[in-house]
Amino acid sequence: MITLRGLTKRFGAATAVDNLSLDIAPGRVTGFLGPNGAGKSTTMRMILGLDRPTAGQALVNGRAYPTLRHPLHEVGALLDAKAIHPARSGRSHLLAMARSNGIPPRRVDEVLATVGLDNAAAGKRGKTLSLGMGQRLGIAGALLGDPPVLMFDEPVNGLDPDGVRWIRQLMRSLAAEGRTVFVSSHLMSEMQLTADQLVVIGRGRLIADAPITEVIAASSATAVRVRSPQPAGLAALAERLIARSARVEATGDGEVTVTGASGEQVGDLAHELGVRLHELSIRSASLEEAYLELTAGSVEYAGTTTSVGSRHA
Numbered sequence: 001m002i003t004l005r006g007l008t009k010r011f012g013a014a015t016a017v018d019n020l021s022l023d024i025a026p027g028r029v030t031g032f033l034g035p036n037g038a039g040k041s042t043t044m045r046m047i048l049g050l051d052r053p054t055a056g057q058a059l060v061n062g063r064a065y066p067t068l069r070h071p072l073h074e075v076g077a078l079l080d081a082k083a084i085h086p087a088r089s090g091r092s093h094l095l096a097m098a099r100s101n102g103i104p105p106r107r108v109d110e111v112l113a114t115v116g117l118d119n120a121a122a123g124k125r126g127k128t129l130s131l132g133m134g135q136r137l138g139i140a141g142a143l144l145g146d147p148p149v150l151m152f153d154e155p156v157n158g159l160d161p162d163g164v165r166w167i168r169q170l171m172r173s174l175a176a177e178g179r180t181v182f183v184s185s186h187l188m189s190e191m192q193l194t195a196d197q198l199v200v201i202g203r204g205r206l207i208a209d210a211p212i213t214e215v216i217a218a219s220s221a222t223a224v225r226v227r228s229p230q231p232a233g234l235a236a237l238a239e240r241l242i243a244r245s246a247r248v249e250a251t252g253d254g255e256v257t258v259t260g261a262s263g264e265q266v267g268d269l270a271h272e273l274g275v276r277l278h279e280l281s282i283r284s285a286s287l288e289e290a291y292l293e294l295t296a297g298s299v300e301y302a303g304t305t306t307s308v309g310s311r312h313a
């Protein structure tokens with residue numbers, strides 16, 4: 001369990017993390033999303049005791065990181081996969097970590113096997129490791145102390161599709177073992193497949209902390225299409241939905257499109273009013289659509305889209 005209470009970090013006049021309070025629970029993958037500069041890395045660094053909060057607390061299993069007696073057994077993290085000495089092999093890097101934390105050397109072989117690094121790969125020097133191998137090695141380091149809490153900052157950055165899928169399966173299995181898995185990423189399609197819960201921040205502030213299904217359902221791009229052969233019944237249904245703050249748009253003959261209400265809510269209401277339906281179909285937003293809507297006011301640098309060549313058309 002990771003607990004944040006009023007967590008705040010200022011760098012001079014700039015507030016990178018602004019009064020964050022939330023619990024990151026075990027047994028599920030929590031995705032940590034936000035535009036560039038939103039404060040994700042700074043939050044993770046404070047959880048790991050690498051940055052001191054200006055105010056508030058970041059607790060791992062109820063304790064501040066600097067007070068943990070055996071930190072590697074409490075929390076493992078992949079923040080920067082390139083944090084390995086260029087002249088050292090992956091195996092000796094892990095052995096040094098194990099030795100200084102009282103972890104038996106055989107555990108190094110176990111985690112190397114878990115991340116799929118064979119003897120040849122584990123014997124390569126840091127500077128000759130490919131990006132994918134570096135990520136796997138970083139994850140091996142995070143798993144070394146068999147901790148109940150794991151944090152990964154952009155773990156799939158630059159990985160090939162096999163590597164991306166492997167990381168997804170690893171996160172899911174770590175959560176299924178009952179661990180807390182907290183992972184940041186800008187890849188929405190990947191997060192949609194990996195995360196159960198989402199924490200979204202913008203300009204250091206909490207924007208959303210909810211199950212991924214709720215975040216997607218709340219998007220205006222999630223819509224329910226309803227068709228009925230009974231115009232009066234459809235109008236009555238629309239009226240009731242509008243009274244419940246849903247938006248209803250006529251999109252065809254005897255057809256409306258509803259946003260701001262779930263398919264279940266629309267179906268139940270139609271049943272209650274005795275309205276016959278010929279269609280009730282749901283168009284689910286993608287996580288990307290939901291995310292862009294949530295963070296629209298929080299991006300640091302918003303570009304404009306112009307089609308190339310249009311000026312000379």
Ligand SMILES: Nc1ncnc2c1ncn2[C@@H]1O[C@H](COP(=O)(O)OP(=O)(O)OP(=O)(O)O)[C@@H](O)[C@H]1O
Nearest residue numbers: 011014015016034035036037038039040041042043
């Ligand atoms: N050591 C530092 N000194 C000054 N400002 C910093 C420092 N570290 C981070 N910041 C600032 O704090 C803000 C949050 O940065 P952070 O790296 O935590 O964001 P992020 O959400 O991880 O971004 P990204 O998605 O681009 O990695 C940014 O405005 C950044 O410039």
